[in-house]
Amino acid sequence: MTEPLRIGLAGLGTVGAGVARLLAANADLIAARAGREVRVVAVSARDRAKDRGVDLAGLAWEEDPVALAGRADVDLLVEAMGGESGPAKAATEAALARGAHVVTANKALLAHHGAALAAAAERAGAELRFEAAVAGGIPCVKALGEGLAGNRVARVMGVLNGTCNYILTRMEAEGLAYADVLADAQRLGYAEADPSFDVGGTDAAHKLALLAALAFGTRVDFDGVMTEGIDKLSLADIAHAAELGFRIKLLGVARMQGEALEQRMRPCLVPAASPFGKLEGVTNMVVVEGDAVGRIVMEGPGAGGGPTASAIVADVIDIARGAHSPAFGVPAALLRAAPRAESGAPAAYYIRLALADRPGALGRVAAALGAVGVSIHRMVQSADEAEGGEATVLIVTHETTRERLDSALAVVAASDVSMGAPVAIRIEPV
Amino acid sequence: MTEPLRIGLAGLGTVGAGVARLLAANADLIAARAGREVRVVAVSARDRAKDRGVDLAGLAWEEDPVALAGRADVDLLVEAMGGESGPAKAATEAALARGAHVVTANKALLAHHGAALAAAAERAGAELRFEAAVAGGIPCVKALGEGLAGNRVARVMGVLNGTCNYILTRMEAEGLAYADVLADAQRLGYAEADPSFDVGGTDAAHKLALLAALAFGTRVDFDGVMTEGIDKLSLADIAHAAELGFRIKLLGVARMQGEALEQRMRPCLVPAASPFGKLEGVTNMVVVEGDAVGRIVMEGPGAGGGPTASAIVADVIDIARGAHSPAFGVPAALLRAAPRAESGAPAAYYIRLALADRPGALGRVAAALGAVGVSIHRMVQSADEAEGGEATVLIVTHETTRERLDSALAVVAASDVSMGAPVAIRIEPV
Numbered sequence: 001m002t003e004p005l006r007i008g009l010a011g012l013g014t015v016g017a018g019v020a021r022l023l024a025a026n027a028d029l030i031a032a033r034a035g036r037e038v039r040v041v042a043v044s045a046r047d048r049a050k051d052r053g054v055d056l057a058g059l060a061w062e063e064d065p066v067a068l069a070g071r072a073d074v075d076l077l078v079e080a081m082g083g084e085s086g087p088a089k090a091a092t093e094a095a096l097a098r099g100a101h102v103v104t105a106n107k108a109l110l111a112h113h114g115a116a117l118a119a120a121a122e123r124a125g126a127e128l129r130f131e132a133a134v135a136g137g138i139p140c141v142k143a144l145g146e147g148l149a150g151n152r153v154a155r156v157m158g159v160l161n162g163t164c165n166y167i168l169t170r171m172e173a174e175g176l177a178y179a180d181v182l183a184d185a186q187r188l189g190y191a192e193a194d195p196s197f198d199v200g201g202t203d204a205a206h207k208l209a210l211l212a213a214l215a216f217g218t219r220v221d222f223d224g225v226m227t228e229g230i231d232k233l234s235l236a237d238i239a240h241a242a243e244l245g246f247r248i249k250l251l252g253v254a255r256m257q258g259e260a261l262e263q264r265m266r267p268c269l270v271p272a273a274s275p276f277g278k279l280e281g282v283t284n285m286v287v288v289e290g291d292a293v294g295r296i297v298m299e300g301p302g303a304g305g306g307p308t309a310s311a312i313v314a315d316v317i318d319i320a321r322g323a324h325s326p327a328f329g330v331p332a333a334l335l336r337a338a339p340r341a342e343s344g345a346p347a348a349y350y351i352r353l354a355l356a357d358r359p360g361a362l363g364r365v366a367a368a369l370g371a372v373g374v375s376i377h378r379m380v381q382s383a384d385e386a387e388g389g390e391a392t393v394l395i396v397t398h399e400t401t402r403e404r405l406d407s408a409l410a411v412v413a414a415s416d417v418s419m420g421a422p423v424a425i426r427i428e429p430v
Numbered sequence: 431m432t433e434p435l436r437i438g439l440a441g442l443g444t445v446g447a448g449v450a451r452l453l454a455a456n457a458d459l460i461a462a463r464a465g466r467e468v469r470v471v472a473v474s475a476r477d478r479a480k481d482r483g484v485d486l487a488g489l490a491w492e493e494d495p496v497a498l499a500g501r502a503d504v505d506l507l508v509e510a511m512g513g514e515s516g517p518a519k520a521a522t523e524a525a526l527a528r529g530a531h532v533v534t535a536n537k538a539l540l541a542h543h544g545a546a547l548a549a550a551a552e553r554a555g556a557e558l559r560f561e562a563a564v565a566g567g568i569p570c571v572k573a574l575g576e577g578l579a580g581n582r583v584a585r586v587m588g589v590l591n592g593t594c595n596y597i598l599t600r601m602e603a604e605g606l607a608y609a610d611v612l613a614d615a616q617r618l619g620y621a622e623a624d625p626s627f628d629v630g631g632t633d634a635a636h637k638l639a640l641l642a643a644l645a646f647g648t649r650v651d652f653d654g655v656m657t658e659g660i661d662k663l664s665l666a667d668i669a670h671a672a673e674l675g676f677r678i679k680l681l682g683v684a685r686m687q688g689e690a691l692e693q694r695m696r697p698c699l700v701p702a703a704s705p706f707g708k709l710e711g712v713t714n715m716v717v718v719e720g721d722a723v724g725r726i727v728m729e730g731p732g733a734g735g736g737p738t739a740s741a742i743v744a745d746v747i748d749i750a751r752g753a754h755s756p757a758f759g760v761p762a763a764l765l766r767a768a769p770r771a772e773s774g775a776p777a778a779y780y781i782r783l784a785l786a787d788r789p790g791a792l793g794r795v796a797a798a799l800g801a802v803g804v805s806i807h808r809m810v811q812s813a814d815e816a817e818g819g820e821a822t823v824l825i826v827t828h829e830t831t832r833e834r835l836d837s838a839l840a841v842v843a844a845s846d847v848s849m850g851a852p853v854a855i856r857i858e859p860v
Contacts, residue, residue: 022722026582032647032760033579131577137723139569139577147561147569149463150743152456217462275729278708292452293567293731293740299705300726310723313580321755330462 004037005320008074008100010065010091012045015105015132016080017052018305019312024054030313034320038313044068044091069095076101076319078312084108092117092128099124103315105132105308111206114213114220119332128327129315134207135160137307138300139314140286144214145329151290153215155255157430160265161204162282162302163191164230164250169280172238172247178231190282200229201250205265208252211286212263213328216256217335220328221263224340225252228266237352237423240382240394241269246350247277251428255345262341268428269350275299276430287430343402348377348427351395351405353412354420361417362393368411369397372404390419396427434467435750438504438530440495440521442475445535445562446510447482448735449742454484460743464750468743474498474521499525506531506749508742514538522547522558529554533745535562535738541636544643544650549762558757559745564637565590567737568730569744570716574644575759581720583645585685587860590695591634592712592732593621594660594680599710602668602677608661620712630659631680635695638682641716642693643758646686647765650758651693654770655682658696667782667853670812670824671699676780677707681858685775692771698858699780705729706860717860773832778807778857781825781835783842784850791847792823798841799827802834820849826857 007023009016023030023038031037042060044067062068069077069091077095079102081088088109095102096117104110110117110130121128131141135158144156159165163185170181182199185191197203205225213220230250241248246269254263270276275297279285284302289295301307328335355361362379369376375398382392397405402424409422437453439446453460453468461467472490474497492498499507499521507525509532511518518539525532526547534540540547540560551558561571565588574586589595593615600611612629615621627633639652660680671678676699684693700706705727709715714732719725731737758765785791792809799806805828812822827835832854839852 018722022580026580026721029582029647030580032764035756035761137578137720138726139573142572142577143569145463146748147572147744148567148740149747150452150456150460150740152459217459290567290740291456292448292736292743294734294737296568296728296730298726298728301724304724306722307724310578310580310720313722314577317579318576321753323751323753323755325751325753326465331465334462 002036004039005034005316006039006041006073006075007078007316008068008071009040009043009078009080010068011080012043012052013080014305015308016045017054018309019078019080020052020054020056022309022313030317034317036320038316038320041073042068042071065091066094069100070098074100076103076316078316079104079106082106082108084112089113093120096120096124096126096128099126101127101319103129103312103319105312107133107203107206107210111209111220111222114210114328115332115335118327121327122332127319127324129318130210131315132308132311134210135284135286136300136302136304137310138284138286138298138302139311140211140298141214143296143298144211144288145325148288148290148293148296149329151292154289154291155253156211156215156288158208158211158252158284158286159249159276159279160207160252160284160302161198161250162284163195163198164204165279166190166282167199168230168238168248168250171235172242175235175239177235178233199231201227201265204250204252208254208263208265212254212261213335215254215288216261216338217330218261218338219335221261221340224261225263225265230267233267237425240352241350242272244350244394244396245272246270246427247272248425249276251276253428257341257345259338260341261338262344264344266426268426270428270430274430344426346399346401347429348399349397349405350425350427351397352423353393353418355391355393356417356419357389357391364415364417365393365412368408372408374400374404374408432466434469435464435746436469436471436503436505437508437746438498438501439470439473439508439510440498441510442473442482443510444735445738446475446508447484448739449508449510450482450484450486452739452743460747464747466750468746468750471503472498472501495521496524499530500528504530506533506746508746509534509536512536512538514542519543523550526550526554526556526558529556531557531749533559533742533749535742537563537633537636537640541639541650541652544640544758545762545765548757551757552762557749557754559749560640561745562738562741564640565714565716566730566732566734567740568714568716568728569741570728571644573726573728574641574718575755578718578720578723578726579759581722584719584721585683586641586645586718588638588641588682588714588716589679589706589709590637590682590714590732591628591680592714593625593628594634595709596620596712597629598660598668598678598680601665602672605665605669607665608663629661631657631695634680634682638684638693638695642684642691643765645684645718646691646768647760648691648768649765651691651770654691655693655695660697663697667855670782671780672702674780674824674826675702676700676857677702678855679706681706683858687771687775689768690771691768692774694774696856698856700858700860704860774856776829776831777859778829779827779835780855780857781827782853783823783848785821785823786847786849787819787821794845794847795823795842798838802838804830804834804838
């Protein structure tokens, strides 16, 4: 394997340009580790004139990424364009179809078409790698697919969107409302002008779907992820959760319930002293629980040109070394189409109620919960003083199901002691 | 690659029996991920009759591990005996010599003979893998050698000995003396009857030497690790460090100083709020700082049958898949014999002084430090009240070298205001 590995680089935005810069900056080191030279031979991007901080002179330039993927002198396509379909999908398919390897950062593409693309790669004897698609620079795809491959995974969890974690961290630390922190995050470049993809949970859910497939040998099932963003979270709940020793995180959780796959990407309470509870700012975290290894925690930068390039180049080096493994850890034909779990596994819940401040109100709540078998672990009237005859009551339940809880809260909401819609947020045991 | 991968298992203690159990318990899953059956065909251990919680019936039994390594029906030797020389070394060499792969948990063997064994593996076209030798179940060898391989590593750090971290955690949390916690740890099975290998820092230094070689492409140089254990640490310093917002950890640090390799495994102060500062109990942690990725933190169980077996089986699955990469990330011939850094890079230091409680004492200290250019960041008289005319003074310096600091402390110690030997501990910026 002394021939250079020839790279076609599709997309020269933050990620693509980062890859070009890293391959140039650490060329000697990368060649030593890869066992051969890794050389970008051709690129594809919209704007040919733009300065990307890296010398692109002498490289072939293709207007069309599919043409790039089809070039006979490209051994490996780095797909750094993004998008769940369109040119990214077409170029990936074109490369795999002729047996060229593909390394991609494209979580949306894989979340929607992962199983089909993995099968296409296998048919052609090509590698399809996507370390950069999940948690940026954290080598968590490799950890699940290789480093912990001897384990039966009990649960995989992740804080996988830095924008959301940044917003939640600042809301709690500074007592700021969601909209104010979001505006600041946009100003600082931590959030997009249209933030819905991040704050709505879709981006993180894409990543969770990939982790779940790797962890459990299931077909990627993005539509099966129960997704809820952080945009509806109130500062009050963040503050009350903190009073009770918790933090609210947009937490992804995947586990098997028997044969059914449970995938959730929703705001959860986690103990403040847990690894997730201590995670601040734009940093990502992935936690894997395996039957042999116990709990492994990985933390690092989840986005940005450098971390993403680090992940892409690691995949490139693996392929240069001749590594050969299925995209999702097992051959595509063995990936199971698991049924979707109907709801999350039982858990404790945090409840916030606005109640009429009068005798018997708490008793009514306790009765409603008790009637469906939901037992109360803690109940406190919040430090917020009752105003206008209204009291804020916080409850931490013992383990129950969401269905039971919702039926009890419907009873409370319909009663005359309720002064506002009840809030219930799952407490994930971590 | 539909032929089974045939394993010879040398050693059936905690680690070896753990591997046998994991390969049996998760056989289907491992076969799916490996792309072929992984089958133990022969074993070697001292006591044939002992119950190890796994069915060994039908396996060939070799008295001599070297004979096991030489068996024609063994494709891969799992070396789980331990020891830096003797049978472990002989069996490893015997397997590699005939082109059989070796997966080992043996940090001592690799710390002393890593470069030679890596070269032997390459000559024979065999794989030599050792994920289990460093930080137990944390896939950190894979992270450094593969997942972060595109990075120039600035620094790699680790809390790599669970026994030491357990002892330090309890000393601080419960205010107990070293000897008392050690005795308790021995009773609970967290420390060996002869704990010197752990508490003296040797075990952790072995692991650091392996991480450094992977991170920097240098020849493993265990003798170049500046090693100091936790057995001389006083409870007073742990408590005073906490007052100042730090914790004391047995922290391994490796970095390049130009062409020279700095490797330290010594007690250090780290900020209490840093990842290392928050690490409690027997858990291990590895932190890698790369030029592209930034900082990656990995945390998990550093020892025990399950986590160690997880790491070994991951290596076995890689080899079953046909992965091929040099043991230390680059071909053995490219591993540089780096000169040893003469001392640690400049850092801030914690100083504890017992001074005569009289006017001018602090001034003498300040003058001695100032004379060699050591400037003071904080100086406090400890909460310990002066007794018998003696005061405890704590100093946090600005960045300086150990040599300057020692020359100043020698002046203080020789003066008539000093009532006891000064203590100085490095503060590692993490």
